[in-house]
Amino acid sequence: MLQKNKGIDIIIEIGGLKEYQAANKYLESVLTDEHLARIQKVKNTDIIIKIANAIAMCEPEDIFINTGSEEDRRFIRELSLEKGEEAPLAMSRHTIHFDLPEEQGRIIDRTYYIANKDEKISSLANRMDRVDAIAEVRDKMVRIMKGKTMIIGFYVRGPIGSPVSNPALEITSSSYVSHSAEILYRNAYHAFDQEVERSGHFFVNVHSEGLNRPEDLPNARVFMDRSFRTTFSFNCTYAGNTLLLKKGNHRFAVDKAVYENMGDELSEHMFITGIEGPGGRVTWCTGAAPSGCGKTTTAMAGHLFVGDDLAQLWIADDGSIRSINPECGIFGIVEDVNWEGDPQLMKVLRHEGAEVIWSNVLIDDHRVPHWAGNGEKPPEKGINFQGDWFKGKIGSNNNPIPMSHPNSRCTVSSTALANYSDFAEDSAGVQTRIITYSGRDSNTMPPVWAAKSADEGVVIGATIVSAATATEVGATGVKRAPWANAPFIPGALGDYMNAQFQFFNNPKIAEDKQPVMAGLNYFLTHEARGGTSKKLLGEKKDVKVWLAWLERKAYKDVASIETPIGELPLFDDLKSLFKSIIDKTYPMDLYNQHFSLYIDNIVSRIDLQLDAYSKEEKIPERLFTILREQRKGLLLLRKTYGPVVSPNLLLEAH
Numbered sequence: 001m002l003q004k005n006k007g008i009d010i011i012i013e014i015g016g017l018k019e020y021q022a023a024n025k026y027l028e029s030v031l032t033d034e035h036l037a038r039i040q041k042v043k044n045t046d047i048i049i050k051i052a053n054a055i056a057m058c059e060p061e062d063i064f065i066n067t068g069s070e071e072d073r074r075f076i077r078e079l080s081l082e083k084g085e086e087a088p089l090a091m092s093r094h095t096i097h098f099d100l101p102e103e104q105g106r107i108i109d110r111t112y113y114i115a116n117k118d119e120k121i122s123s124l125a126n127r128m129d130r131v132d133a134i135a136e137v138r139d140k141m142v143r144i145m146k147g148k149t150m151i152i153g154f155y156v157r158g159p160i161g162s163p164v165s166n167p168a169l170e171i172t173s174s175s176y177v178s179h180s181a182e183i184l185y186r187n188a189y190h191a192f193d194q195e196v197e198r199s200g201h202f203f204v205n206v207h208s209e210g211l212n213r214p215e216d217l218p219n220a221r222v223f224m225d226r227s228f229r230t231t232f233s234f235n236c237t238y239a240g241n242t243l244l245l246k247k248g249n250h251r252f253a254v255d256k257a258v259y260e261n262m263g264d265e266l267s268e269h270m271f272i273t274g275i276e277g278p279g280g281r282v283t284w285c286t287g288a289a290p291s292g293c294g295k296t297t298t299a300m301a302g303h304l305f306v307g308d309d310l311a312q313l314w315i316a317d318d319g320s321i322r323s324i325n326p327e328c329g330i331f332g333i334v335e336d337v338n339w340e341g342d343p344q345l346m347k348v349l350r351h352e353g354a355e356v357i358w359s360n361v362l363i364d365d366h367r368v369p370h371w372a373g374n375g376e377k378p379p380e381k382g383i384n385f386q387g388d389w390f391k392g393k394i395g396s397n398n399n400p401i402p403m404s405h406p407n408s409r410c411t412v413s414s415t416a417l418a419n420y421s422d423f424a425e426d427s428a429g430v431q432t433r434i435i436t437y438s439g440r441d442s443n444t445m446p447p448v449w450a451a452k453s454a455d456e457g458v459v460i461g462a463t464i465v466s467a468a469t470a471t472e473v474g475a476t477g478v479k480r481a482p483w484a485n486a487p488f489i490p491g492a493l494g495d496y497m498n499a500q501f502q503f504f505n506n507p508k509i510a511e512d513k514q515p516v517m518a519g520l521n522y523f524l525t526h527e528a529r530g531g532t533s534k535k536l537l538g539e540k541k542d543v544k545v546w547l548a549w550l551e552r553k554a555y556k557d558v559a560s561i562e563t564p565i566g567e568l569p570l571f572d573d574l575k576s577l578f579k580s581i582i583d584k585t586y587p588m589d590l591y592n593q594h595f596s597l598y599i600d601n602i603v604s605r606i607d608l609q610l611d612a613y614s615k616e617e618k619i620p621e622r623l624f625t626i627l628r629e630q631r632k633g634l635l636l637l638r639k640t641y642g643p644v645v646s647p648n649l650l651l652e653a654h
Helices: 010-015 020-030 033-039 045-058 070-083 130-141 175-184 189-199 214-219 247-260 295-301 343-350 454-462 493-504 540-554 571-582 588-595 599-614 621-641 647-653
Strands: 062-066 094-097 111-115 126-129 149-157 166-172 203-208 221-225 230-234 265-268 270-276 282-288 304-307 311-315 321-324 329-333 356-359 381-384 387-390 409-413 430-438 448-450 465-467 478-480 516-520 561-563 566-568
Touching (some): 010 130, 062 070, 070 175, 111 130, 130 221, 149 189, 166 189, 247 265, 247 493, 270 321, 270 430, 282 295, 282 540, 295 540, 343 409, 430 454, 454 493, 454 621, 540 571, 588 647
Parallel strands (some): 111 126, 203 230, 430 516
Antiparallel strands (some): 270 304
């Protein structure tokens, strides 16, 4: 269980300011009159104590209280350019940020949960006892901002006033991090007291890039103190390690959902998009996928965009599942973003108008960004994440250095997107009728399959497998990726799974508002279905059809083929949708390649899950029961029809 507010509060222990009066007096001594006046508009005493202790610990030269005004935003942007954390590009309001070559993703090996002595954490995460963490933070963060400007921002992760939004402080010496926060989150300086009072809590985030040298990276750390909902990050610059409002605070939101609101709330690694169906209806979909596995592309495939990465879900009084996006922008991977697959995003990236922070792409001699897979003619040379680059340049490992890093990003406000929906700022959220789960699965599951029950839907989420992506430093191979949220689940997986079963079986959900829960897989290859090419068995734009089929299924407008793993689409429905949605012919042979069950592959996948979950504590028995039933059904099919069972044979069997 989570032990909230137990043990030593590290930031107060190191800062030494335990009472409001002492904290306030200290702020009077270190702030200019202008910024003292700004902080004095914040009345919550706990907020003042936390901020004062962060300053006392880090000892910055200057302190900037960010009110979110356009003047303050301009100061932060200009400071980032002045410091060299960002550089201007040819297009107005476009800038480039380069992380250290050795820090191009989340440093999972140096990321820890701070735990009390008898507290359980996820078996997939790193743990550090509180006493050791205090020593580490004291050693590495005291006076770390000497000579720097500390920027203090007040944000809300979600629309102001939403029942599942979470207020958070972002305290950093990195103007790039602060600039990113201003694009990705809602500055709530003027409403912060009210949001803290409404929610009953706030998150605290303290970051410093230190000297930003490669030799400091072994001492880089990201610490998450679950008990006091405080994150510490130092000696690193990649936003996944430093913009603690994002995945750091997502972890605290997961804890809040699991241990305070079990069965009534979820915090997920999911996009939110609206799909237009027959008669002009809009059906809202959330979908989970590990970083680098297509969440942004899928979110943009919908007609109305709310979010591409994170979602807070809860059950409203009317019996519907509602979703909000904690963010109001995207920090999206740009590799393979192109005009064919991502026209909405390309308009933002290639046309004047939006503010964009680029990271780790190639910048040519004309100050124009380029990236792998954009479908455009690449330049012969430029500057990228490792310095000067030219076509064919070889790295220290004797491999060609790519034009851009696979984890190159763009940071942009959601409002810049043509399909942005005003529902993104609705505190009541959007009514969610479709829940999807996907990973990078090259040879096993079909492109889309729907669960036959809420429990089977939870199992789809629990059993995502995915090839490792460039978002995690040092990660390789194929691995389990439960709910695409596993790196961000602080507590025991059994507790998290129990919360999922309870949520989707909650009797508060109205019968006519139960969501369709489904798996998606865009990464099947020709090779896995009898061919010789490693190319994908389909195109990016096909996802529009898979979503359209799920939209019709939510309203029982389409029939399906029942199989041991779930329900599959009928050929005639897909043929019609491919033509009407993306004007594409869909032949029967491709349908058979997509939706034939390769029994041995799926059984191996199930065995992987059974073995892995058997080693976890407190996993609900429902998971094992469902997986064993699926395995039994698949083996019966194999006995009758052989190792590859086509949709026609599946219809015959059913």
